[in-house]
Amino acid sequence: MKKIVFLVLSAFILLFIGCTTDKDLNSSSEKSTTAKLQDPVTIKPDVIVVGGGLAGCTAALRASELGARVVLFEQSDKLGGSANTAGGSISGAGFKMQKEAGIEDSPDKFYNDFITMGGGEKNLNKVIARKHAEESGNAIDWLQDYVGVKFNGKVDSGGYLTMNTNRVTYTAGGAASGGARYFLEAIYSKLDEFVKKGTTQLFVNSKVESLLFNKNKDVIGVVMNGKEYKAPSVIIATGGYGYSEKWLKEFNFTNITSNDPNTAIGSGYDFARSAGAALDNMDYCSCYGGSVPVSGFQASLRCNINYNGAIWVNTSGERLFNEPVASSMDKRTVWRTTDQNIVYIIVSEKMISDDKPLFSGMMSNSKPFDNKEKLNELLSEGKYAFKADTISELSKMINTKNLVNTVTKYNSDIASGKDTVFGRTKNLLTFDKGPYYAIYTVPYLMMTAGGPRINADGQLMRADGSKVGNCYLAGEIIGSANVAGHNTIGGIGHSLCTTWGRISAESAVKNSLVLKK
Numbered sequence: 001m002k003k004i005v006f007l008v009l010s011a012f013i014l015l016f017i018g019c020t021t022d023k024d025l026n027s028s029s030e031k032s033t034t035a036k037l038q039d040p041v042t043i044k045p046d047v048i049v050v051g052g053g054l055a056g057c058t059a060a061l062r063a064s065e066l067g068a069r070v071v072l073f074e075q076s077d078k079l080g081g082s083a084n085t086a087g088g089s090i091s092g093a094g095f096k097m098q099k100e101a102g103i104e105d106s107p108d109k110f111y112n113d114f115i116t117m118g119g120g121e122k123n124l125n126k127v128i129a130r131k132h133a134e135e136s137g138n139a140i141d142w143l144q145d146y147v148g149v150k151f152n153g154k155v156d157s158g159g160y161l162t163m164n165t166n167r168v169t170y171t172a173g174g175a176a177s178g179g180a181r182y183f184l185e186a187i188y189s190k191l192d193e194f195v196k197k198g199t200t201q202l203f204v205n206s207k208v209e210s211l212l213f214n215k216n217k218d219v220i221g222v223v224m225n226g227k228e229y230k231a232p233s234v235i236i237a238t239g240g241y242g243y244s245e246k247w248l249k250e251f252n253f254t255n256i257t258s259n260d261p262n263t264a265i266g267s268g269y270d271f272a273r274s275a276g277a278a279l280d281n282m283d284y285c286s287c288y289g290g291s292v293p294v295s296g297f298q299a300s301l302r303c304n305i306n307y308n309g310a311i312w313v314n315t316s317g318e319r320l321f322n323e324p325v326a327s328s329m330d331k332r333t334v335w336r337t338t339d340q341n342i343v344y345i346i347v348s349e350k351m352i353s354d355d356k357p358l359f360s361g362m363m364s365n366s367k368p369f370d371n372k373e374k375l376n377e378l379l380s381e382g383k384y385a386f387k388a389d390t391i392s393e394l395s396k397m398i399n400t401k402n403l404v405n406t407v408t409k410y411n412s413d414i415a416s417g418k419d420t421v422f423g424r425t426k427n428l429l430t431f432d433k434g435p436y437y438a439i440y441t442v443p444y445l446m447m448t449a450g451g452p453r454i455n456a457d458g459q460l461m462r463a464d465g466s467k468v469g470n471c472y473l474a475g476e477i478i479g480s481a482n483v484a485g486h487n488t489i490g491g492i493g494h495s496l497c498t499t500w501g502r503i504s505a506e507s508a509v510k511n512s513l514v515l516k517k
């Protein structure tokens, strides 16, 4: 009888307060819940988590598992953030699946890879890089053993820079878009145990506006919908600033598009600034090349930048790289550092074939577009594709000084069998017959790489070395560059969420116990 009353009561409370229920949780990455917030918080939280992406959900779960009362506020109408669309990779050192595959690894090896592949110790925060190297493997084991995430068992070096040791693994959904949903679904169903117990509440449609401070500038809660919510510890897990033109233009790009969800508005960076925190590595940002900005800031169309025979030129019409062999890091550097971040892809009509798509959507599994249809559409818009019978006319259309010289030199190099500028040896096709096309491209991003400074406990830090009391960070906001330096290592995004979701939850729970004494 007692149990029935409890269940009925719980169901009523969940319905009334607009909490995300079992059913909603499991389907929240697919459909929006319409929960509307009135005055919902019915528990006195030990920990408030701001943001309900993979990092916030991990932090909420770990804090709940440790016995804390947890309230999570998510601004949008569903949980999951970027992980709703991301691939399923994650990296770490010394996790069980790695050992089972006979791979020997250690935190020291992982840390050394950060140093050698990230451009040296000067590019990262040594303290948190070490902590990440030490804890990332445990986070994967926890996901597998406690949370019940299904993995596909594959362990490799990931799709970006090749690490010296294989330490990237994948959910059962693999590396393709949607793979990260396996993390979310397992975490949701585990979190639901605590929601049902009444120790954890998860709120959607709940945008935190600011942090609450005491007179010492310690964080004592948050302000949401104009109302104060207090807690001994606050975890900021609001993601990167990949959908904030304001932050991207302040630190990184003149021209940029975003493939981040529109929830990555960088509010955690504003919160960190308001707490006087130091911001590190903000001038470094990971990005990809080849976005055609037909929908403005929202990325929606990609040009195949390695198209048969294509060359890349800047706004002066000069070539930028040995195109066919450019690694993901090289491409990033080209689009990140070139004048105004604008790169024209130059191709001739005879290089284009029907069976090889020149354009596709943003996701790895997006359907490619028909070449003729898409080119005609872009040409008629007259902004991002240009067509001319001669290189000289094309050069005038895109207003470049040196395109004619560049192409003349390139043609003569190819005729003599040697690209004297960049040493290109692949796909050497001359531009000897028009019409020619120039496609205007800019970078796009899926993740930002700088972030507010933290210590090994995940606690927010000021430039003078003082700690921002009671405030911890998890996820993309930490900045992959602060942990791994100037590179992209496979699975680092999800590793930042789960490793630091756990670390910050543990610190936050400990802190709340100390404050309650």
Ligand SMILES: Cc1cc2nc3c(=O)[nH]c(=O)nc-3n(C[C@H](O)[C@H](O)[C@H](O)COP(=O)(O)OP(=O)(O)OC[C@H]3O[C@@H](n4cnc5c(N)ncnc54)[C@H](O)[C@@H]3O)c2cc1C
Pocket (backbone or CB within 6 Å): 050, 051, 052, 053, 054, 055, 056, 073, 074, 075, 076, 078, 079, 080, 081, 082, 083, 085, 086, 087, 088, 089, 090, 175, 180, 206, 207, 208, 209, 237, 238, 239, 240, 259, 260, 261, 263, 264, 265, 266, 267, 268, 446, 447, 474, 475, 476, 477, 490, 491, 492, 493, 494, 495, 497
């Ligand atoms: C298309 C795509 C593919 C990717 N593929 C991979 C991959 O294969 N492997 C990998 O490791 N990484 C990948 N990443 C990166 C990785 O998915 C993200 O870095 C990671 O999911 C970020 O999680 P997060 O919880 O830190 O932030 P987010 O997912 O951005 O979640 C933050 C949440 O906080 C909420 N929020 C923000 N501000 C507020 C506020 N003021 N109040 C309340 N809530 C707020 C947001 O609405 C959001 O739900 C990919 C990213 C994208 C976009």
